[in-house]
Amino acid sequence: MKNNMMEYRRKFDYSQESLAQQLGVSRQTIISIEKGKYNPSLPLAMIIAELFQTNVESIFFLEDKDYKK
Template structure:
């Protein structure tokens, strides 16, 4: 799954550390999500979307090629 998390994070001026703290996860989790190495659970994806006043679909894109 592809995502626009880095763009949203920068738009809201949030560091990986700060976002991780807000979500109750580690910075490593944020890094893994941003690199596409880890797909967040639905509850975590919803929390991320809520922080950025966006929909899950705005941030996370299904990789149609995979």
């Protein structure tokens, strides 16, 4: 899964540390999400989207939408 979290974080003027504190997670978690090494749980993704005043799909999306249904 890919994400636009760094762009949203910068748009809302959060440092990695301040965003982590706001969300109740570690700075390392924020770094891992931004690098695509960790996918947040659905509840955390929803909290992030609410904080950034958007929907989950605007921040987190599938890299390759050419999957079999």
